[in-house]
Amino acid sequence: MNTILMDSLFSTDRRLVPGLTAVCFYAAHVWQWARLRRLENVLWACHIGCLLVGLGWLMDWPLANSIGLLWLLPGICCWALYLVGGGAFFWSSLLIHVGGNLLGLWGAITLGFPAATWWKAGLGYVALILISRRLSRVAENVNFSRQVWTGWETRFPSHRRYLAGLVIGAFALFFAMEQLLRQFVLEIHSNPG
Numbered sequence: 001m002n003t004i005l006m007d008s009l010f011s012t013d014r015r016l017v018p019g020l021t022a023v024c025f026y027a028a029h030v031w032q033w034a035r036l037r038r039l040e041n042v043l044w045a046c047h048i049g050c051l052l053v054g055l056g057w058l059m060d061w062p063l064a065n066s067i068g069l070l071w072l073l074p075g076i077c078c079w080a081l082y083l084v085g086g087g088a089f090f091w092s093s094l095l096i097h098v099g100g101n102l103l104g105l106w107g108a109i110t111l112g113f114p115a116a117t118w119w120k121a122g123l124g125y126v127a128l129i130l131i132s133r134r135l136s137r138v139a140e141n142v143n144f145s146r147q148v149w150t151g152w153e154t155r156f157p158s159h160r161r162y163l164a165g166l167v168i169g170a171f172a173l174f175f176a177m178e179q180l181l182r183q184f185v186l187e188i189h190s191n192p193g
Contacts, residue, residue, distance in 0.1 A: 014110075015057045015058060015060060015110075016058070018054075018057045018103050018107065019054045019055070019056075019057030019058035019059075020054070020058070021099070021103060022050050022051070022053045022054030022099070022103045023054035023055070024054075025054075025092070025095040025096055025099050025100055026042075026047065026048075026050045026051040026054065026096065026100075028091075028092040028095060029042060029047055029092040029093065029095070029096050030042045032090050032092040032093075038140060040132070040135050040136040040137065040140050040142050041140060041142060043128060043132050043135065043136065043142050043143065044075065044142055045071040045075060045125055045128050046071055046072050046074075046075020046076070046078070046079065046096060046097060046100070047075075048071065048128065049067070049068040049069065049070070049071030049072040049075060049100060049104070050068065050072060050096045050099075050100030050103075050104075051068070052064045052065065052067055052068030053065050053068035053072070053100055053103050053104040054068075054103075055068075056068060056107050056111060057103070057107055057111070060111065061111075062107075062108075062111040062113065062114050063114050063120065065104060065107035065108065065111050066107075066108060066113045066114060066117040066121075066178075067117060067120060067121045067124055068100070069101070069104030069105065069107070069108055069113075069181070070118065070121040070174045070178065070181075071121060071124075071125065072096075072097070072101045073101060073104075073177055074170075074173060074177075075096075076097045076098070076101060079093060079097050085150075085151075108181055108184075108185050109188050109189075112185065113178070113181050113182050113185050115182070117174075117178055118174035118175040118178040119171065119174070119175075121174045122170055122174050125143075125167070125174075128143050129144070129145045129167070130145075132145040132146075133145035133146060144162070144166055145163075146159075148162045149162075
């Protein structure tokens with residue numbers, strides 16, 4: 001019976017379940033941060049990335065899914081460093097970082113991964129940094145918009161240099177990840193068995 005229900009949902013609209021799942025992951029995370037009165041944290045690129053993955057699925061919009069995935073993949077590394085450094089663990093973060101990445105990869109395979117997504121993801125990330133700088137408290141430092149990440153001050157004595165390195169690095173990383181992901185999607189489609 002459960003299989004019939006799932007088949008019915010996917011045959012009606014194959015994008016509905018994964019799309020709503022990703023949006024619900026983001027909504028759960030918004031609720032978590034609102035409860036803690038630290039709502040600006042929902043603006044982290046990886047968190048918004050999960051929302052974009054959901055919108056990509058729901059709207060059959062490969063670009064949104066692809067940008068979301070490009071923001072999520074490095075986010076899992078930053079999240080791991082945050083946890084290792086003593087940061088708080090939330091189940092909603094696990095949903096965002098693990099569930100969002102899995103749904104994003106599935107979306108890239110299902111919806112495709114458009115060429116030239118990397119620079120759009122880069123420009124979007126710059127916009128997020130600017131928005132975060134405006135809305136984030138220094139203590140939260142969302143998207144590293146307010147200060148150099150703790151522990152990196154000796155490498156980057158100036159926040160402007162830090163941001164320049166961060167943005168250049170993000171563009172380069174998004175470019176490299178796009179090449180790998182497009183190759184991955186191509187391999188999956190050429191070897192469907």
